[in-house]
Amino acid sequence: MTDIKAQPFPFPLQREAVALIVIDMQRDFAEPGGFGASLGNDVSRITKIIPDVKRLIAGFRLAGLPVIHTMECHRPDLSDLPPAKRDRGNPSLRIGDLGPMGRILIAGEPGTAILPELAPIDGEIIIEKPGKGAFYATGLGDILKGKGIKQLVFAGVTTEVCVQTTMREANDRGYECLLAEEATESYFPEFKAAAIAMIRAQGAIVGWTAHIDDILEAINHA
Numbered sequence: 201m202t203d204i205k206a207q208p209f210p211f212p213l214q215r216e217a218v219a220l221i222v223i224d225m226q227r228d229f230a231e232p233g234g235f236g237a238s239l240g241n242d243v244s245r246i247t248k249i250i251p252d253v254k255r256l257i258a259g260f261r262l263a264g265l266p267v268i269h270t271m272e273c274h275r276p277d278l279s280d281l282p283p284a285k286r287d288r289g290n291p292s293l294r295i296g297d298l299g300p301m302g303r304i305l306i307a308g309e310p311g312t313a314i315l316p317e318l319a320p321i322d323g324e325i326i327i328e329k330p331g332k333g334a335f336y337a338t339g340l341g342d343i344l345k346g347k348g349i350k351q352l353v354f355a356g357v358t359t360e361v362c363v364q365t366t367m368r369e370a371n372d373r374g375y376e377c378l379l380a381e382e383a384t385e386s387y388f389p390e391f392k393a394a395a396i397a398m399i400r401a402q403g404a405i406v407g408w409t410a411h412i413d414d415i416l417e418a419i420n421h422a
């Protein structure tokens with residue numbers, strides 16, 4: 201067994217049971233005119249991590265390890281969008297409204313797509329999720345069980361919302377979780393820092409955090 205250099209202590213990698221999960225690297229969170237921008241956020245913070253996320257994905261592909269992608273999106277009839285989600289904030293465009301990249305966060309619309317630089321390749325799993333956590337109302341749990349996955353390496357956006365929520369869901373379901381620090385981002389730098397600190401506090405209460413180089417070195421040598 202090879203450990204990944206990580207905080208708060210080395211991550212005990214099980215190479216045969218690990219997958220990368222890339223959370224919501226969608227145009228709607230990263231491009232002007234999308235959902236993130238409609239909430240008043242600086243989306244350039246998200247586009248800056250694209251090369252790092254790409255490098256991490258490439259490393260997993262090269263090592264022959266599974267890559268899973270998630271997309272936050274809703275049905276066109278909005279039947280999976282509760283008012284408690286649609287009515288939050290004071291955005292210029294709400295989920296389901298028509299924006300410059302199509303309807304905001306609706307399955308199949310151009311803005312909902314994964315960024316082209318990070319697009320899934322044939323054979324990779326894509327999870328469409330209506331919630332912040334990727335286990336809620338999706339088949340992710342069954343898919344992971346079917347593939348014998350026990351450890352998840354996390355990348356994507358935003359650190360303190362969909363990434364952290366999914367890590368917590370995964371940890372409660374018995375998965376060992378590791379967050380790739382350079383491959384995740386928030387619209388709020390202080391929230392990214394706080395989420396990282398929370399995740400690895402108290403002896404990795406939610407999971408571990410590590411640098412991409414250390415993750416790639418370990419998966420290539422395990």
Ligand code: C5J
Nearest residue numbers: 224272357358361362
């Ligand atoms: C948000 C996400 N922030 N993917 N979604 O609404 O984190």
